[in-house]
Amino acid sequence: MLFGKTILITGVASGIGARTAELAGQLGADVIGVDVREPAAPVGGFVKADISSRAGVDDLVASLPQRIDALCNVAGLSGNTGAVSTLAVNFYGLRALSEGLAPKLREGGAIVNVASIAGYGWRANLNRAASMVGIEGFPDVARVVADHQVKNEEGYPVSKELLLLWTQRAARQELFRSRGIRVNAVSPGPVETPILKQFRNVLGDARVDSDIARVGRAGTLGDIAPVVLFLCSDGARWVNGANVPVDGGLEASINAEVLGF
Ligand SMILES: NC(=O)c1ccc[n+]([C@@H]2O[C@H](COP(=O)([O-])OP(=O)(O)OC[C@H]3O[C@@H](n4cnc5c(N)ncnc54)[C@H](O)[C@@H]3O)[C@@H](O)[C@H]2O)c1
Known part of the structure; x- marks a missing residue:
């Protein structure tokens, strides 16, 4: 499916990124x-880089x-x-980087x-998300966070709200559209990775347990990686600006509750 393609994957030292690299x-x-x-077992080439700053991204792209x-x-x-470091990455x-x-x-x-399913609120918080996405380039993130009064505990969900909004914008953004580059998102629910323990601290056990209970289990790395790679493949050539929930039905269940059907 991906024979001969060169795929750049960030976050390969752990969790979903590591499994996606292995499967690719x-x-x-x-x-x-x-x-x-450094990944424990690198797949293919590896570049050590920190994408949390403009300089880190520029050095990475140049290499x-x-x-x-x-x-x-x-x-x-x-x-x-x-919130500052979370929104920066x-x-x-x-x-x-994109x-x-x-x-x-x-x-x-x-x-x-x-x-992530954590970005579900992008429609409800559209004004704030549009304002934060509308700031071009790599801004002073501390200033953006202060100006938009983003609390530390909101940093993660807000980062994913912005990402879901930008994915839809980027699909129509001249930079990408002029060369037929498709931009899509995958939104997992809770997945068994090292980060899940941290989500429990940030979002609370009740929220994470309720998300898992709705669909019967947490996701696994093998649930997410194939969908990410399908969207990279030419089989997805007419899929653009889409968000694919990969969550066992969690988003559908939240939609039913929020929209009352
Ligand atoms: N695990 C879940 O429950 C879950 C659910 C929904 C969405 N996600 C998303 O999936 C993605 C992968 O998460 P994961 O669960 O595999 O987590 P993880 O912690 O296992 O892996 C994240 C990787 O990103 C790397 N990273 C962090 N900051 C970086 C930086 N500044 N520059 C370069 N690399 C950096 C880390 O070193 C790590 O290897 C994340 O975007 C996360 O928000 C995870």
Whole structure:
């Protein structure tokens, strides 16, 4: 499915990014992994980089080859380090990497953003999300957080709300659209990874347990990686600006409750 494609995957030292890199290799892709930490068992090439700053993103982009077929934005923080660092990695760094990499992404290439069910509130909070997404480039994130009065405990869900909104904008953004680069999102529910313990601290056990109870179990790495890679493949060539929930039906169950059907 991915034979001969070069796929850049962030967050490869752990969890969903590690499994996505492993599966991409098995499906025939050349993988370039990125993480701020060294992976225990790297798959393909590896570039150590920190996407939380403009300089980190610029250095990373400069070090990459000229032709990449797809970018999987998987790296993320749980929110336990506060709103500023979380928004810097989960949204502004991710977006700066996507935009910086665009000239190296081949025509007809793909970007897949790993968002979350935690970003479900993007419609309810549309004004704030649109304002924060509307700030171009890599801003002073501390200032953005202060100006929009984002509390530390809101950092994670807000980062994913922005990501879901931007995914839909990016699908129509000239930078990508002019070269047929598709931009989509995958939204997992709770997944058994090291970050899940941190989510329990940030969101509370009750919220995480209720999400798991609604669908019978937490997700596994093997539930998420194939969907991310399908969106990278040419089989998804007419899928653009979409958010695919990969959560065992969690979003459908929340929709039923919120919309009353
Ligand atoms: N695990 C879940 O329950 C769950 C649910 C929904 C969405 N997600 C999302 O899935 C993605 C992957 O999460 P995971 O569960 O695999 O977590 P994880 O903690 O296992 O992996 C995240 C990886 O991102 C890397 N990273 C963090 N900051 C970075 C930076 N500044 N620069 C480069 N790399 C950095 C970490 O080193 C780590 O290897 C995240 O975006 C997360 O928000 C996870």
